[in-house]
Each structure stands twice: as C-alpha cells, then as structure tokens.
Amino acid sequence: MNRFEYVRPRSVAEAVAAAAIPGSAYLAAGTNLLDLMKIGVARPERLIDLNHLPDLDIIEQLPDGTVRIGAQVRNADLAHDPDFRQRFPVVAEALLSGASAQLRNMATVGGNLLQRTRCAWFQDTASACNRRAPGSGCDARGGENRMHAVLGWSEHCIATHPSDFCVPLVALDAVVEIEGPAGRREIPLADFHLLPGDTPERESVLAPGDLVVALRLPAEAAGFAAHARYAKLRERTSYAFAVVSAAAALRIADGRITEARLALGGVAAKPWRARAAEAALAGATPDAAAFRRAAEAALAEARPSGDNGFKIELARRIAIRALTLAAAGTPDRLPALPASAFASSSTPRPRGLHV
Amino acid sequence: MSYLVTLTINRVPRTVELDDPRVTLLDLLRERLDLPGTKKGCDRGQCGACTILLDGRRVNACLALAISHDGADILTIEGLAEGQALHPVQAAFIAHDAFQCGFCTPGQIMSAIGLIGEGQAGDDAERVREGMSGNLCRCGAYRGITEAVLEATRIMADTTQEKAA
The missing domain is CATH 1.10.150.120 ([2Fe-2S]-binding domain)
Structure with a gap:
C-alpha cells in the first residue's frame, strides 16, 4: 500500500474542498478501497475520511413519503431498519444477499454505489486494463471471462458492476444526491453509472470532489412492497458475487399486472433496468408465459463478450424466477438464505418455479 | 507526521501513537499491542479470521484503518474469558x-x-x-x-x- 496523507474533515464543505485536490479519495468504510490499495490498484495520495462527519448516517422519511438514506448508513442498519424493510423489502433482500455479515456491518450506502468491478484483470496490475490504465488494452477479452458482461459492453471493457443493492434501487427509481465543488445536484441512479464505451475509466458521472451524500427512494416505490423479490445466482450458497441477479417488483390488481419493474445485476457495467420487459408486463396476467416474454425482452440486446453466452439464458431464467417469486407475494420474513436460488427448508417456494 | 489514537480495547483504554496512517486495526492489535489472538488470514476481507467486535458489531479488522476508528470500543478474543471462566x-x-x-x-x-x-x-x-x-x-x-x-x-x-x- 502506498503512503497517503490522512485528512479528517469536520463538515461536508470541508470534505468536498479537500477532495477536490487531485490525488484525493474519499474513505467511507474502506471495505473496497483498502482492499484495492493493498493490491496496488488504488493509489490515492490523500484519504478524506467521511466517518466523523455529522448527519450522513440518518434514514429519514420526508413528509411526502420519500425515504432519504444518508450515504454513511451501513448496509446492515438499512437492511434491518423495521420501517425500511417493510416498505422496500426487495432492497433489504438484495442487501442481505451481498457480502458477509461483517462486511455489511461496515460497508456504506455511498460506498456500495461506487464499488469497483471484481474483474480479475482489473485487479491484477500486471494485466492490461483500460479501466485501470486507460489505453493499455483489455486482457479480459482473450482471457478467463465467463463472468463478464453480456449487455452494454464495448471492445474496450467487458467488466460488470458487482452491486446487489443497486439492482432493486434502479428498478425503484432511486435518486442520488451529490454535493460537489459546484454545489448540490441530484441524478437518477439509472443515469449515475456509465457504460464503458471508449472511456471505461469513467465509471460514474461524479467529477473530482463530488461526494454522494444521500440516496432517495420515492414514496410510490413502496407501492410494490407486496410483490417484490430479489433473486441471485451464485457459484456458492452464500458470500459470493452474483453470476446473474434480478430484482422484480409488481403491482397486481384484479389478477393483472398494473405496473412492473425489473432490473438485472451481474450483466453490465451498471445495474441494468429492463424497461422493455416492464412494458411487456404491463396489463398482462402474471403467469409463466408473460414472464418468459418479459425475460426475452430484457435480454433481447444481449450478446456474449467471451465465454459467457450461458449468462444470457441464465439471466432470462433468474428474471423469470424473480418475477415468479414476486407474483407469489413478498414473505413476511425474508428467507434464511436471502435471494437464494436454492430451496430453503424454512421457506416454501411457489409452484412452477423450475423453468 | 504522527497521529494519536485512543481506543478502548477489552475494557482497557489505550492511547497509541501511530507513525503511519496505513496501520489497520488488525496490525495494530497483533503487531503493536501484543494481542495476536485475532488472526491474519487473507488480509482482504474474504476469510473472517480477523473478526473483532467494533463498538459491539462484528467487523473485519483487516479492512479497518486504526486512525479512522479513533475513540472506538474494541473486543477481541483475549477479552472474552473472565479469569478461568470461558465465555x-x-x-x-x-x-x-x-x-x-x-x-x-x-x-x-x-x-x-x-x-x-x-x-x-x-x-x-x-x-x-x-x-x-x-x-x-x-x-x-x-x-x-x-x-x-x-x-x-x-x-x-x-x-x-x-x-x-
């Protein structure tokens, strides 16, 4: 790890001013940043510690029903907040399917949005990686790439965004509040992360000094609470990143879907909102045929970036599974294995799940 | 530049002078405070061998900078037993x-x-x-x-x- 200067600001304004100096990085929990510093992928000259700032770790409900989540709220605290998990159960399920209990106790809401890809070539400083070292090439293209992107990738980068949390958030129209040298602004989470294109080193819309201070979920997103699930396929039962995942949220009235939300994880450099699938579901009867049509629409543009063609069909199936679980109804208590694709002894599964 | 960090470790207040901001809680415990019970496995948050309670919550000590946790209350494996009575x-x-x-x-x-x-x-x-x-x-x-x-x-x-x- 390189040596760095440690800065502990007393206010957001002080933090933003310090971080605007080139070479600076914000330190939230550090669960991703310190890891990357240990392997030499991140080499900040200056760490701006956010852990002693007041008021960034609050979950509040605004008068219009919007929930506002401070960027320093820890993953576990959000997932177990009684009001939050009742109104946004799919977000709680995604949070609890990610990382380990220890990491969820540390990791923050803001840090989760800004975590880096787990592409092995990105993490290996001896390999070519346009995301880490612009213009150096992409060793993932000809290498071990079965976990890489099938949507939105470019010849310059085929990495995926690893977050579970962001998948239901983007489905539910979350908004990111940013404080920066130019003042305060906000942007829909759907527009926050950037696809690689010619500039994979640009991962989000943030400019130097910009600080994510909060996330908001609109009140109407709580209207999906009765039919909202996250499903995640991993290469082991727990404590692993998604091969593919899906967040599904439905409003159902009189046996028909009045509104649907669907987003996919593990398939692209950003959480992937599947709007064509949502349009296909609006007005449909919530059945296997409708879910299959939606899944086809969600992956219509998908193409392999390497030895990962299997992920396209896998993503269709996880989307169908999430929709099927959502249609069956959100359980009162999350299953023992949140978002797991495997049968759980303590949680009965709806019929017809195996597709 | 050096930094003073005050921590309560296994119910005992300790003030430590750090000559380097890179020291993790794990390295602080093991290398500087003679508390090697907390283990260094992967040192990257993947194995859990370094788990401690930080302000009552379990965390990976390998991914926590000591300097950032000034004022924290820490419990390690050495602080569990009371005399001969095991936790x-x-x-x-x-x-x-x-x-x-x-x-x-x-x-x-x-x-x-x-x-x-x-x-x-x-x-x-x-x-x-x-x-x-x-x-x-x-x-x-x-x-x-x-x-x-x-x-x-x-x-x-x-x-x-x-x-x-």
Whole structure:
C-alpha cells in the first residue's frame, strides 16, 4: 500500500474542498478501497475520511413519503431498519444477499454505489486494463471471462458492476444526491453509472470532489412492497458475487399486472433496468408465459463478450424466477438464505418455479 | 507526521501513537499491542479470521484503518474469558469440537457473538450457517460450529432470562 496523507474533515464543505485536490479519495468504510490499495490498484495520495462527519448516517422519511438514506448508513442498519424493510423489502433482500455479515456491518450506502468491478484483470496490475490504465488494452477479452458482461459492453471493457443493492434501487427509481465543488445536484441512479464505451475509466458521472451524500427512494416505490423479490445466482450458497441477479417488483390488481419493474445485476457495467420487459408486463396476467416474454425482452440486446453466452439464458431464467417469486407475494420474513436460488427448508417456494 | 489514537480495547483504554496512517486495526492489535489472538488470514476481507467486535458489531479488522476508528470500543478474543471462566461461546466451541487446527477459531467465536447479539438467526440452523458465511474454516468444522452457535444462543438466552427474573 502506498503512503497517503490522512485528512479528517469536520463538515461536508470541508470534505468536498479537500477532495477536490487531485490525488484525493474519499474513505467511507474502506471495505473496497483498502482492499484495492493493498493490491496496488488504488493509489490515492490523500484519504478524506467521511466517518466523523455529522448527519450522513440518518434514514429519514420526508413528509411526502420519500425515504432519504444518508450515504454513511451501513448496509446492515438499512437492511434491518423495521420501517425500511417493510416498505422496500426487495432492497433489504438484495442487501442481505451481498457480502458477509461483517462486511455489511461496515460497508456504506455511498460506498456500495461506487464499488469497483471484481474483474480479475482489473485487479491484477500486471494485466492490461483500460479501466485501470486507460489505453493499455483489455486482457479480459482473450482471457478467463465467463463472468463478464453480456449487455452494454464495448471492445474496450467487458467488466460488470458487482452491486446487489443497486439492482432493486434502479428498478425503484432511486435518486442520488451529490454535493460537489459546484454545489448540490441530484441524478437518477439509472443515469449515475456509465457504460464503458471508449472511456471505461469513467465509471460514474461524479467529477473530482463530488461526494454522494444521500440516496432517495420515492414514496410510490413502496407501492410494490407486496410483490417484490430479489433473486441471485451464485457459484456458492452464500458470500459470493452474483453470476446473474434480478430484482422484480409488481403491482397486481384484479389478477393483472398494473405496473412492473425489473432490473438485472451481474450483466453490465451498471445495474441494468429492463424497461422493455416492464412494458411487456404491463396489463398482462402474471403467469409463466408473460414472464418468459418479459425475460426475452430484457435480454433481447444481449450478446456474449467471451465465454459467457450461458449468462444470457441464465439471466432470462433468474428474471423469470424473480418475477415468479414476486407474483407469489413478498414473505413476511425474508428467507434464511436471502435471494437464494436454492430451496430453503424454512421457506416454501411457489409452484412452477423450475423453468 | 504522527497521529494519536485512543481506543478502548477489552475494557482497557489505550492511547497509541501511530507513525503511519496505513496501520489497520488488525496490525495494530497483533503487531503493536501484543494481542495476536485475532488472526491474519487473507488480509482482504474474504476469510473472517480477523473478526473483532467494533463498538459491539462484528467487523473485519483487516479492512479497518486504526486512525479512522479513533475513540472506538474494541473486543477481541483475549477479552472474552473472565479469569478461568470461558465465555459461553468459547465453552460451546470446545463442547462441540467446533475446530480442528484452530486458526479460524478466534474469528469464528467473535463472529458468533456478533451474530447472537444481532438476534436474526435464533434457533434456525440454516440462518446460523448463512449468518456465519463470512468465516471460512479450511478444516471443514462447519457442522460443529453450527451446533456450538445454536447451543450458545440457547445458553445465553437462558442466562438473560435468569438475570431478568
């Protein structure tokens, strides 16, 4: 790890001013940043510690029903907040399917949005990686790439965004509040992360000094609470990143879907909102045929970036599974294995799940 | 430049002068405070051997900068037993043969205490296994670990009820 200067600001304004100096990085929990510093992928000259700032770790409900989540709220605290998990159960399920209990106790809401890809070539400083070292090439293209992107990738980068949390958030129209040298602004989470294109080193819309201070979920997103699930396929039962995942949220009235939300994880450099699938579901009867049509629409543009063609069909199936679980109804208590694709002894599964 | 960090470690206040901001809580405990019970496995947050309680919550000490946790309260494996009396989780690990080589055990025990305190798993073995998934055991003592955590959960709940009565 390189040596760095440690800065502990007393206010957001002080933090933003310090971080605007080139070479600076914000330190939230550090669960991703310190890891990357240990392997030499991140080499900040200056760490701006956010852990002693007041008021960034609050979950509040605004008068219009919007929930506002401070960027320093820890993953576990959000997932177990009684009001939050009742109104946004799919977000709680995604949070609890990610990382380990220890990491969820540390990791923050803001840090989760800004975590880096787990592409092995990105993490290996001896390999070519346009995301880490612009213009150096992409060793993932000809290498071990079965976990890489099938949507939105470019010849310059085929990495995926690893977050579970962001998948239901983007489905539910979350908004990111940013404080920066130019003042305060906000942007829909759907527009926050950037696809690689010619500039994979640009991962989000943030400019130097910009600080994510909060996330908001609109009140109407709580209207999906009765039919909202996250499903995640991993290469082991727990404590692993998604091969593919899906967040599904439905409003159902009189046996028909009045509104649907669907987003996919593990398939692209950003959480992937599947709007064509949502349009296909609006007005449909919530059945296997409708879910299959939606899944086809969600992956219509998908193409392999390497030895990962299997992920396209896998993503269709996880989307169908999430929709099927959502249609069956959100359980009162999350299953023992949140978002797991495997049968759980303590949680009965709806019929017809195996597709 | 040096930094002064004040921590309460196993109920004892300690002030440490750091000559380098890179020191993690794990390295501080092991290399500078003579508390090597907390183990360094992967040093990257993947194995759980370094689990401690930080302000009552289980965390990976390898991914926490000491300087950022100025003022924190830390509990490590060395702070559990009272004299010769083992903590109920320690006793349950012995009773259930919940280890073989023992390297992961301090982290397993600290994680189990965190899990029991969180109150999310109760008497459900599947929830215990899921809640302990951040602690790897390369000897494969998982069955004993799950049994030990379930028994310690029961014993600690009974003790709490007795105290309340």
